[in-house]
Amino acid sequence: MKTGDQIVQDLPWKWRVQGKIFIIGGLGYMFDAWDVALNGFLTPLLGVEFGLSTGEKGLVATANLIGMAVGAVMWGTIADRVGRKRAFSLTLLIFALFSVVGALAPTYGVFLVFRFLAGVGLGGCIPVDYALVGEFSPSRLRGKILAAMDVWWPVGATLCGVVATVLAPVPGNWRWMLAVMILPALLLFWVRRGIPESPLYLAKAGREQEARAVIDDLVARTGAPAQPYVIEAPEVAVAGSGRIRAAFDQLRGVWRFSPRVTSAAWLLFITVMTTYYVAISWMPTILMTGGYTEYAAFARATLMTAVGIAGVLVSAWLIEAVGRKWVIGVSAPAAAAALVGFAVFLDVRPAALVWLGIFGFVIQITIPVLYAYVAELYPTPIRASGFGWASSASRVASGFIPLIFGSLLWPVLGLTMTFVVLGVAVAAVVLWMAFAAPETKGRKLDHITDPAGDAVPMGA
Numbered sequence: 001m002k003t004g005d006q007i008v009q010d011l012p013w014k015w016r017v018q019g020k021i022f023i024i025g026g027l028g029y030m031f032d033a034w035d036v037a038l039n040g041f042l043t044p045l046l047g048v049e050f051g052l053s054t055g056e057k058g059l060v061a062t063a064n065l066i067g068m069a070v071g072a073v074m075w076g077t078i079a080d081r082v083g084r085k086r087a088f089s090l091t092l093l094i095f096a097l098f099s100v101v102g103a104l105a106p107t108y109g110v111f112l113v114f115r116f117l118a119g120v121g122l123g124g125c126i127p128v129d130y131a132l133v134g135e136f137s138p139s140r141l142r143g144k145i146l147a148a149m150d151v152w153w154p155v156g157a158t159l160c161g162v163v164a165t166v167l168a169p170v171p172g173n174w175r176w177m178l179a180v181m182i183l184p185a186l187l188l189f190w191v192r193r194g195i196p197e198s199p200l201y202l203a204k205a206g207r208e209q210e211a212r213a214v215i216d217d218l219v220a221r222t223g224a225p226a227q228p229y230v231i232e233a234p235e236v237a238v239a240g241s242g243r244i245r246a247a248f249d250q251l252r253g254v255w256r257f258s259p260r261v262t263s264a265a266w267l268l269f270i271t272v273m274t275t276y277y278v279a280i281s282w283m284p285t286i287l288m289t290g291g292y293t294e295y296a297a298f299a300r301a302t303l304m305t306a307v308g309i310a311g312v313l314v315s316a317w318l319i320e321a322v323g324r325k326w327v328i329g330v331s332a333p334a335a336a337a338a339l340v341g342f343a344v345f346l347d348v349r350p351a352a353l354v355w356l357g358i359f360g361f362v363i364q365i366t367i368p369v370l371y372a373y374v375a376e377l378y379p380t381p382i383r384a385s386g387f388g389w390a391s392s393a394s395r396v397a398s399g400f401i402p403l404i405f406g407s408l409l410w411p412v413l414g415l416t417m418t419f420v421v422l423g424v425a426v427a428a429v430v431l432w433m434a435f436a437a438p439e440t441k442g443r444k445l446d447h448i449t450d451p452a453g454d455a456v457p458m459g460a
Helices: 004-009 018-050 054-082 084-103 108-122 125-136 142-149 152-167 173-179 182-192 199-204 208-222 243-257 259-289 294-306 308-321 324-344 349-377 380-436
Strands: none
Touching: 004 199, 004 208, 018 054, 018 084, 018 108, 018 125, 018 142, 018 152, 018 173, 018 259, 018 294, 054 084, 054 108, 054 125, 054 243, 054 259, 054 380, 084 108, 084 125, 084 173, 084 182, 125 142, 125 199, 125 349, 125 380, 142 308, 142 349, 152 173, 152 294, 152 308, 152 349, 199 208, 199 380, 243 259, 243 380, 259 294, 259 324, 259 349, 259 380, 294 308, 294 349, 308 324, 308 349, 324 349, 324 380, 349 380
16 A cells, blocks of 8 residues: 555646645745845945945855855754744745845944845745655656756846846945845745645654645645555654754754765755855956946846756756766766856956856756755655755855955965866765765655665766
8 A cells, every 4th residue: 555655756747736836936946046146246236335345245145145054954954843834934934024124224234134134034945945845746757846946046046137237227226126025025925825734744743634634635636546545654753952952953863864975965065056156146246357347247147047047947857867966967067167167268258258158057957956866865854954954054165155255265366266176176076976875866755865875876
């Protein structure tokens, strides 16, 4: 007899059922992208507004990304403890609240505090959204669905760039750039209230009747034939004392589950996302330093994110055609190499624009597959927190990188050598992934990773 989670993962895909959750989750992810991309446009504007040094400009992205790191851990853990649905709704509400007060910040210091707190709210979107969407998705389509989730990222980043470019000539431009996100975020919060709780979470939490109600509703709405199933007894949870202890209990559980797999997941997140966040946080400033006007720099940075929409669509096909590991193993080093090409040809504007477009396209092949891959590696009880801790590790590392990049790496090593160093790090981590982590293509959730950490070869 099948289990409840097998019933859910074998259902036919229907846009009015699972597709609705995909769209609502994706819109939250779009706001995450918008907010991260906004750091790059705010940096030069706040530099002028408050007379900031290069190092102080780096704090614009650092405060926001560190807040997201805290949020990724906090909300991933909360989602594993109290449910996906509740955490799913609250993340955007907190983000919208502190975006409002951030737009009204009277001083640079106050602005940084509110950007950090907005990041705490929004940082929960990725781990919570991916856990929820993945747990509602049929196993045969899960890779494509999770990869397609990332199409919302370049859409959000591109919308941010368009709005920033339009608002650049407006007095008080950076305040309006923050304020414009608030209303749609609040509307999405309201829409999110109507989604069901994850039946996989309910089953693992011992809430059998609620899990059956959701599963039976999914079966009826998708038109699948009804059949008997069992809800497996949940594992006995170890009681914790407080959220901090709960978070570190989850961290120990993630590493205890598989040190090899977790190390590969963390290192992939850190190197790939650091490379991307450096580019998106500093690209307008790099282009303006290279002689572009503010408007031209904003427009070209927007082009970098816009071509990523095509990259995501390609990734959604490649992820099932060749598998997660091969896509990451080829595209991640290629994206880093494109940044090196951009730096080498920065003074040759047509060539620099081509390399910038290649980077924007290829990195958006890597990131959606990376997100889908890491979300699949962990079993249901620690999926959101496993993904959340990996995301948090990258947010902490990449959160400090904008500051380090502007005050140390770029001035000392130069732009080209800085990107070369990042590329070497990406290549080294990809080699470790090839041996340390399993392929997840075509496997059912909770039956992917051997807890001992044994892995299959790259092509398996």
